Structures are given as C-alpha cells and as structure tokens.
Amino acid sequence: MAYDKFNVLTSTVVPLPTENVDTDQIIPARFLKATEREGFGDNLFRDWRYDVEGNPKKDFVLNDPTYSGKILIAGRNFGSGSSREHAVWAIYDYGFRCVVSSFFADIFKNNCLNIGVLPVTVTPEFAEVIFSAVEADPSAEVEVDIDKQTITLLSTGQSESFDINAYKKENMKNGFDDIDYLLNLKEEIVAFEKERR
Amino acid sequence: MEKKTLFDKVWDAHVVKSVQDGPDVFFIDKHFIHEVTSPVAFLNLEKRGIDVMFPERTVATPDHNVPTIDQDKTIKDKLSRMQVEKLRENCKKHGIDLHDLGSAHHGIVHVIGPELGITQPGMTIVCGDSHTSTHGAFGAIAFGIGTSEVEMVFATQCIMQSKAKKMRITVDGTLGKGVTSKDIILYIISKISAAGATGYFVEYAGSAIQSLSMEARMTICNMSIEMGARGGLIAPDETTFNYLKGKQYAPKGEAWDKAVADWKQLKTDEGATFDKEYNFDAEDIEPMITYGTNPGMGIKVIGNIPSTEGMEGSNKKTYLKSLDYMGFAPGEAIKGKKVDFVFVGSCTNGRIEDIRAVAGFVKGKKKADNITAWIVPGSREVEKLAHEEGLVKILEEAGFELRQPGCSACLAMNDDKIPAGKYAVSTSNRNFEGRQGPGARTMLASPLTVAAVAVTGEICDPREVF
Numbered sequence: 001m002a003y004d005k006f007n008v009l010t011s012t013v014v015p016l017p018t019e020n021v022d023t024d025q026i027i028p029a030r031f032l033k034a035t036e037r038e039g040f041g042d043n044l045f046r047d048w049r050y051d052v053e054g055n056p057k058k059d060f061v062l063n064d065p066t067y068s069g070k071i072l073i074a075g076r077n078f079g080s081g082s083s084r085e086h087a088v089w090a091i092y093d094y095g096f097r098c099v100v101s102s103f104f105a106d107i108f109k110n111n112c113l114n115i116g117v118l119p120v121t122v123t124p125e126f127a128e129v130i131f132s133a134v135e136a137d138p139s140a141e142v143e144v145d146i147d148k149q150t151i152t153l154l155s156t157g158q159s160e161s162f163d164i165n166a167y168k169k170e171n172m173k174n175g176f177d178d179i180d181y182l183l184n185l186k187e188e189i190v191a192f193e194k195e196r197r
Numbered sequence: 198m199e200k201k202t203l204f205d206k207v208w209d210a211h212v213v214k215s216v217q218d219g220p221d222v223f224f225i226d227k228h229f230i231h232e233v234t235s236p237v238a239f240l241n242l243e244k245r246g247i248d249v250m251f252p253e254r255t256v257a258t259p260d261h262n263v264p265t266i267d268q269d270k271t272i273k274d275k276l277s278r279m280q281v282e283k284l285r286e287n288c289k290k291h292g293i294d295l296h297d298l299g300s301a302h303h304g305i306v307h308v309i310g311p312e313l314g315i316t317q318p319g320m321t322i323v324c325g326d327s328h329t330s331t332h333g334a335f336g337a338i339a340f341g342i343g344t345s346e347v348e349m350v351f352a353t354q355c356i357m358q359s360k361a362k363k364m365r366i367t368v369d370g371t372l373g374k375g376v377t378s379k380d381i382i383l384y385i386i387s388k389i390s391a392a393g394a395t396g397y398f399v400e401y402a403g404s405a406i407q408s409l410s411m412e413a414r415m416t417i418c419n420m421s422i423e424m425g426a427r428g429g430l431i432a433p434d435e436t437t438f439n440y441l442k443g444k445q446y447a448p449k450g451e452a453w454d455k456a457v458a459d460w461k462q463l464k465t466d467e468g469a470t471f472d473k474e475y476n477f478d479a480e481d482i483e484p485m486i487t488y489g490t491n492p493g494m495g496i497k498v499i500g501n502i503p504s505t506e507g508m509e510g511s512n513k514k515t516y517l518k519s520l521d522y523m524g525f526a527p528g529e530a531i532k533g534k535k536v537d538f539v540f541v542g543s544c545t546n547g548r549i550e551d552i553r554a555v556a557g558f559v560k561g562k563k564k565a566d567n568i569t570a571w572i573v574p575g576s577r578e579v580e581k582l583a584h585e586e587g588l589v590k591i592l593e594e595a596g597f598e599l600r601q602p603g604c605s606a607c608l609a610m611n612d613d614k615i616p617a618g619k620y621a622v623s624t625s626n627r628n629f630e631g632r633q634g635p636g637a638r639t640m641l642a643s644p645l646t647v648a649a650v651a652v653t654g655e656i657c658d659p660r661e662v663f
C-alpha cells in the first residue's frame with residue numbers, strides 16, 4: 001500500500017524509555033480482529049494507555065498533554081515478539097512517522113520500512129541525549145533527514161547519522177512499496193518457479 | 198570450493214535476483230496463512246486488481262482466534278467469525294487449500310504443516326506469524342513476515358529480504374532426567390537474552406540437538422524468535438527423513454529417493470564460518486522456568502530470581518516494572534510459588550509427544566485443587582491420537598480439561614484467557630504482559646514441569662515429583 005513520502009521530518013518527540021517493548025504491548029492480540037486496516041491507532045499501547053474500564057491512565061506518556069509529536073523514541077529492543085504488522089499500523093495511524101531506538105527487533109523494523117514508518121537506530125548515548133533533552137524541555141524538536149541520513153537535536157545541534165539501505169531509502173522518499181518493484185520482475189519469477197518444481 | 202553453511206545453501210538457492218545496495222528478491226516455496234494476518238493482504242491485492250500468482254504454494258488454516266469449544270457451531274464472537282469467514286471466502290476465490298475448522302487436518306498452522314509433510318528440508322517457508330521458525334527443524338529456512346509481505350507473496354511468490362547474519366549454537370552432551378528440549382531453548386535464551394540473536398539466523402547443532410526427536414527439535418526452532426533471531430534451523434538427518442516418510446504431502450517412490458539424496462547435502466560444510474558461535478553443555482541444563490515478562494527472563498526452577506545488583510538506569514527500571522507486573526521480588530526463590538492455571542498447548546508444545554509426556558506424568562495422580570488445567574492439542578490429528586492412545590482418559594481422570602485445537606490461551610484472542618493477576622504456567626512461548634489475557638501472569642516451562650506444577654499446585658522441580 002502506498003504511503004506518504006518521507007523527506008525531512010521536524011517534530012517534537014514522545015519519550016517511552018521502557019526497554020523490550022514487545023508488539024503485544026504496542027497492540028494486544030485481542031485488537032487484531034479487523035479485516036480492514038482501520039482504527040488501529042485507537043488501540044496503540046492499549047493496556048498501558050487505558051485501565052480495564054477504558055479510562056485513560058494518567059501516568060502513561062500518550063495521555064500526558066506535555067508530550068506530542070510525530071517521533072516516538074523508545075528504550076532498546078523495541079518491537080520484539082510477534083510479526084504482526086498491525087503494531088506498525090497502530091503507530092502510523094496514531095500519527096507517528098518515525099520511531100527512534102538504540103535497538104530494534106528485526107521483523108518489526110522490516111514492517112516499518114514496508115509501510116512508511118522510518119525506524120532510526122541511534123547509539124545508546126544519543127538516545128540518552130534525546131531523552132534528557134525532551135525531559136528538560138518537552139518542546140525540544142528533532143529533525144530527521146532521510147536523504148542525509150541524519151538525526152539532529154535542533155536546540156543544541158547534536159547530530160548522528162543512521163543506516164538505511166539505498167533501496168529502502170528510495171522507496172521511503174517516493175512512497176513506493178516492494179510490490180511495484182516485484183511485479184516488474186514477473187517473467188523472471190515465473191521462470192524461476194518452473195525450475196524449482 | 199566455497200564452504201557454505203546450511204543456511205547459505207538454502208538461501209542462495211532461492212535468490213531470484215540481488216538488488217544492488219538492497220535486499221534480495223527471495224523466492225518462497227511454501228506460504229502458510231491464517232485468518233488474522235491475511236485479510237488486509239487479500240484486500241490490498243484486490244485493490245491493485247491482481248491475482249495470487251501460484252495459489253498451490255499457499256496453504257491456509259484458521260487457528261489464532263478460533264474457539265476451542267463447540268467448533269462445529271457458528272463462532273459466537275462476531276469479529277472472529279468475520280475473520281474466519283473472510284479466510285474461507287478468500288481461499289475459495291483464489292483457489293487456496295484450506296484446512297478448515299472441523300476438518301481432519303485443522304490445527305495450528307505450525308503443527309499441521311509438518312504433520313502433513315508439507316514442510317520439507319531445503320524449502321523456504323513464510324507465514325504472517327513469527328513462530329514460522331518452527332519449520333526450521335526440518336532444515337528449511339522459515340520465518341515470520343508482516344502483512345505487506347504476505348501480500349507480496351500472494352502477488353509474486355517473492356519477498357524482498359536482506360540475508361541475515363549467521364549464528365551457530367552448539368549443544369553437546371546428554372540431557373539429564375526431567376530435562377527437555379523446552380529447557381534447552383529457555384536456557385539458551387536466558388543466556389543470550391531476548392535480543393541476543395537479533396539480525397541472525399541460527400543453526401542449532403551438536404550431539405544434544407541431534408539426539409532429539411522432530412517434535413523436540415520443532416520446540417527449539419519455534420522459540421528462535423524469542424531471542425530476536427529471524428529464524429532457526431537444524432540440518433536434516435535420518436530422524437527427519439523417518440518422520441517425513443509416508444506423510445501425505447511428502448514425495449513418494451522414486452521421487453522420495455531422489456529427495457532424500459538431495460536433502461542429505463543440506464548440512465554445513467566442514468570449515469564454513471559463522472558470524473557468531475555459542476557452545477553449551479547439555480549437562481549444565483536443568484528444568485527451566487521464566488519469572489518475568491520476556492522469554493529471556495528464565496531461571497532454573499530451583500533457582501532464585503536475580504537481584505538488582507549491578508543494574509542501573511532504564512535497565513533497572515524496566516526490570517523492576519516487569520517483576521512488579523509478575524508480583525515477584527528480586528532475589529527470592531521461585532520454587533513454592535502458588536499457581537492458578539496450567540496451559541499445555543501452542544505450536545511450541547502442543548504436539549502428540551508433549552501430550553504423551555504430560556499424560557505419562559500425571560497418570561494415576563490428580564491435579565491440585567487450586568489449579569485449573571487446560572490441555573489444547575495443536576491439531577485435530579494430535580487430538581485424534583491422544584484419544585486413540587488413551588491419553589485423554591488419563592488426563593481427564595487427573596482433572597485436566599481437554600479443548601479443541603487452536604492457538605487458544607497462547608495469545609488469548611478467543612475466550613481462553615487467564616484472569617488478571619492470576620498465575621499460569623504454560624508450555625507456550627511468550628510471557629509478555631497481557632499475552633494470555635489482560636493482567637495475566639505467565640511463566641513458561643516444559644510440558645513435564647507444567648505437569649508437575651499441575652499436580653503440586655505450585656512451582657516445583659519435576660525431578661522431585663516422580
């Protein structure tokens with residue numbers, strides 16, 4: 001599915017310093033029953049965000065009006081567990097376009113790149129820089145430039161570069177997905193399949 | 198000649214094309230689908246106006262959210278029913294084989310694939326489910342994918358993936374009494390952490406691994422993802438061939454002989470290198486259990502929950518948050534903790550061998566009064582065997598409740614939920630917060646340990662309960 005192009009994103013940041021946030025926390029299994037991709041943002045971090053009666057839990061960061069923005073920064077090993085792409089749909093639908101962590105789980109990272117959420121892996125030190133800056137000043141802005149592959153804390157100018165492979169970068173910049181690419185290889189694939197029978 | 202690992206051999210044989218500075222166009226032999234991660238993929242396919250390219254390479258079954266009682270009746274939960282109906286509709290429309298609820302081969306997708314002989318050495322297998330790694334036990338490259346990739350496989354039988362780094366984990370030696378393959382994998386994950394194999398594909402090797410049955414090997418490969426690995430695999434050998442011989446979809450006659458000859462080539466060449474290696478000794482492994490909220494938080498059942506010594510910052514915070522959720526304190530013993538539920542099932546330990554192990558253990562005993570004991574076979578075939586072998590009778594006499602096949606309390610998408618605050622010792626693979634229901638407290642263990650816990654009503658060492 002096509003998504004919005006990603007070039008330069010400048011935004012305030014929502015901090016979630018917890019480590020090992022798994023996809024069951026990002027979106028619990030009981031909210032995976034849809035047959036269309038709609039409304040997943042409402043259940044993002046459902047059990048941390050709401051109590052059993054459905055009332056917002058005050059101490060959870062998404063319920064704290066101090067913090068907002070299109071960038072989520074989380075503790076290490078973010079997105080471990082299930083392969084559910086619904087986790088990234090929830091993040092995207094909620095309004096995030098970029099997730100920053102010092103370490104991502106593999107399938108999660110792939111899923112992000114496939115639907116237009118940019119996963120930015122930073123050093124643990126730089127993650128700390130951002131966490132501290134946002135804690136000191138929730139209006140602190142971060143700029144993510146996909147072309148230059150840099151992430152910058154605007155208030156101090158501290159910056160770091162991040163990795164993304166050239167192919168995925170082009171996709172993200174243009175809002176393309178892999179199917180467009182694969183469909184162009186149809187003949188080669190059909191021939192390959194014949195060989196393997 | 199270039200020395201290759203098992204992983205290299207299978208991977209390289211499936212690359213249609215390498216993209217410069219990018220991923221490989223990777224061909225998929227078998228695609229498993231279920232009701233939860235496929236509907237949006239089908240929908241998008243339709244929006245693009247394209248068909249499934251090779252429908253005979255996809256196999257479907259509804260497993261994640263199906264009820265485990267009254268499977269012959271209409272599913273009560275409206276949303277679950279809609280997903281299952283969508284799966285039926287989509288399979289029919291696209292000519293995909295469906296092992297539907299109630300049919301002879303219905304079950305958890307990672308249980309029926311091997312059982313039917315669909316899973317074979319040297320294949321590439323994907324499914325919109327991270328425990329697809331289970332199929333690696335046959336020497337296949339098998340891993341979980343997201344829904345966008347499910348759509349790619351429908352459309353082109355390929356996905357775009359970069360080759361993972363290679364890790365080998367060797368376990369040599371002989372397992373002690375009461376120690377199972379589940380303990381091996383829980384032990385490994387506790388050693389290298391829930392993220393320790395991220396970015397890697399793992400080959401399991403060594404005499405302790407080779408000595409295992411196919412079922413036990415599947416348990417190990419199944420949990421590869423719980424240490425962050427993309428997947429895990431084991432070189433096929435006589436055990437593998439014997440398991441597959443005669444299975445419904447396995448090659449027959451001459452084709453079988455040729456297949457076995459090919460499969461015998463599927464092993465890591467002497468001298469091939471890995472990016473990372475670990476070696477463990479089977480004698481060091483004892484019955485294991487998890488005490489926290491990720492599968493890396495495991496200890497011996499006779500051990501103590503780690504203290505916070507040496508931890509600081511967000512690491513310590515996260516650790517204490519996890520223990521707080523579980524209602525445990527740092528440093529205390531896990532043995533003797535009261536338990537409320539036991540769950541035997543899932544694609545990790547819901548196969549016939551697991552049910553035999555539990556039945557063998559509880560035979561002539563009764564479950565403790567404080568325990569609710571659920572046993573959910575991984576498939577109809579497992580259920581049938583359990584009846585035929587008299588295991589169901591033994592289990593029911595011991596006070597276990599037998600349910601119909603499905604994922605059930607492994608992820609609690611249906612009604613099989615552990616109530617908030619209650620403790621469950623489960624043979625499944627994830628102990629995440631809320632995994633078995635909102636507020637549920639999950640501890641992962643082997644079927645033997647679970648059986649022992651069912652009988653004593655508390656965390657115990659199965660070796661002491663014989």
Ligand code: SF4
Nearest residue numbers: 328543544604607608
């Ligand atoms: S049994 Fe559990 S882990 Fe296995 S496929 Fe079902 S939900 Fe996933």
